[in-house]
Amino acid sequence: MxxxxxxxxxxxxxxxxxxxxxxxxxxxxxxxxxxxLLDYLRWMTEHMGLPASRDSLRPIATKLxxxxxxx
Numbered sequence: 382m383x384x385x386x387x388x389x390x391x392x393x394x395x396x397x398x399x400x401x402x403x404x405x406x407x408x409x410x411x412x413x414x415x416x417x418l419l420d421y422l423r424w425m426t427e428h429m430g431l432p433a434s435r436d437s438l439r440p441i442a443t444k445l446x447x448x449x450x451x452x
Contacts (some may be wrong), residue, residue: 384441
């Protein structure tokens with residue numbers, strides 16, 4: 382896992398912890414809006430009570446934009 386801001390990877394009880402964020406991210410990726418994605422990732426991270434900046438989240442955004450949804 383490339384991004385696990387609250388450190389729940391490997392905890393079975395938290396397997397769906399990030400599910401509610403998936404559809405908004407998918408919509409943003411379909412629109413190809415880097416600004417919107419960075420803003421949403423920052424909001425998500427801050428909503429979880431963690432500090433975040435657009436620059437710190439840019440590597441994650443780049444990886445997300447590399448996902449091929451055409452399959």
